[in-house]
Amino acid sequence: MVNKITVFGSGAVGATLAYNLLSRVSFSELVLIDINDGIAKGTALDLEDTRGLLNFPTKILAGNSLELMKDSDIVVFTAGVARKDGMTRMDLLKINGQIAFDTAKAIKTLAPQAIVIAVSNPLDVITYIFTRALDFGRKRVFGMGSSLDTSRMLGMVSNESGVNVTSIDGYVFGAHSEDMIVSGERLRINGEGIDSFLGKPFLDALPKRVQLRGAEIVGQLKNRSAYFAPSLAVCRLIEAISKNTREVIPVAVLLDGELGAKDICMGVSCVIGRGGIEEIVEPKLSHKEEQDIDRIEKVFQELKEVLPVGI
Numbered sequence: 001m002v003n004k005i006t007v008f009g010s011g012a013v014g015a016t017l018a019y020n021l022l023s024r025v026s027f028s029e030l031v032l033i034d035i036n037d038g039i040a041k042g043t044a045l046d047l048e049d050t051r052g053l054l055n056f057p058t059k060i061l062a063g064n065s066l067e068l069m070k071d072s073d074i075v076v077f078t079a080g081v082a083r084k085d086g087m088t089r090m091d092l093l094k095i096n097g098q099i100a101f102d103t104a105k106a107i108k109t110l111a112p113q114a115i116v117i118a119v120s121n122p123l124d125v126i127t128y129i130f131t132r133a134l135d136f137g138r139k140r141v142f143g144m145g146s147s148l149d150t151s152r153m154l155g156m157v158s159n160e161s162g163v164n165v166t167s168i169d170g171y172v173f174g175a176h177s178e179d180m181i182v183s184g185e186r187l188r189i190n191g192e193g194i195d196s197f198l199g200k201p202f203l204d205a206l207p208k209r210v211q212l213r214g215a216e217i218v219g220q221l222k223n224r225s226a227y228f229a230p231s232l233a234v235c236r237l238i239e240a241i242s243k244n245t246r247e248v249i250p251v252a253v254l255l256d257g258e259l260g261a262k263d264i265c266m267g268v269s270c271v272i273g274r275g276g277i278e279e280i281v282e283p284k285l286s287h288k289e290e291q292d293i294d295r296i297e298k299v300f301q302e303l304k305e306v307l308p309v310g311i
């Protein structure tokens with residue numbers, strides 16, 4: 001049973017996640033923490049005003065004090081800055097990496113039993129910072145990225161094929177960046193191959209479309225990035241934990257030989273349940289996917305050079 005959930009960052013993703021949680025998950029206390037006290041408190045008041053419409057029993061607390069998260073069962077990290085048009089992942093990491101490291105130190109003291117879900121970008125490295133700084137073990141520290149990418153892919157396939165998304169099987173894994181692995185060979189419709197539903201031109205173009213979807217959204221919104229689908233993807237992870245559904249969902253986790261990689265976080269299918277990651281479901285990789293993983297590892301090593309001191 002999940003009692004207390006803390007969401008760091010009350011910006012677009014954090015606030016939308018809070019709304020999703022109140023609408024969909026049964027728990028007793030929601031905490032919103034933002035460096036900007038007014039953003040956390042104002043968002044909490046707005047959410048409070050949905051109580052009369054949604055009829056949830058959850059108590060809502062908000063502010064800029066880290067103490068508010070004390071004894072949380074789940075902590076979600078959406079704080080920092082979102083990618084704006086023209087920003088690189090290195091730019092983002094320099095800002096968000098330090099905030100993640102400082103937050104991890106506070107979680108370790110105040111909420112040592114928590115399951116921690118990273119959302120801020122660059123997601124795989126931020127997950128790595130939390131995993132290393134918290135030292136909770138990898139079952140309780142993971143990042144949401146590949147499940148969003150998977151949802152994007154499944155939506156595109158559903159639209160093209162005219163088949164309900166629940167009958168389409170497939171997932172995106174690896175990095176949560178433009179190096180993500182979108183493999184058409186893994187796609188199935190009701191367990192069968194997809195060739196009769198989808199043409200070659202669509203399948204050839206699919207990986208790039210999924211890889212560039214985040215940038216496509218930023219390109220339109222300009223000063224912010226996606227938030228409806230990301231926050232719902234996090235909410236789904238929390239539902240899986242709180243209801244112990246043991247669904248298989250790809251999340252970023254510290255790899256220890258899985259996918260042929262070590263000491264790196266990236267998305268891989270995991271059974272998600274009460275304890276967080278219950279199992280890692282390791283895929284058998286094609287030669288092309290192995291090469292993709294090698295490339296992801298190289299980029300990750302470069303990003304590691306700007307990790308906060310102490311990681």
Ligand SMILES: NC(=O)c1ccc[n+]([C@@H]2O[C@H](COP(=O)([O-])OP(=O)(O)OC[C@H]3O[C@@H](n4cnc5c(N)ncnc54)[C@H](O)[C@@H]3O)[C@@H](O)[C@H]2O)c1
Binds near residue numbers: 145
């Ligand atoms: N993993 C994914 O799939 C995914 C998808 C979308 C967005 N994101 C990432 O999520 C993060 C949040 O995105 P957003 O659109 O909500 O951004 P946003 O700018 O709307 O919100 C970020 C919030 O963090 C707060 N903040 C900044 N520093 C803080 C600190 N030290 N402590 C507490 N709060 C702090 C800001 O005041 C702001 O309210 C970004 O890094 C973005 O790139 C990830």
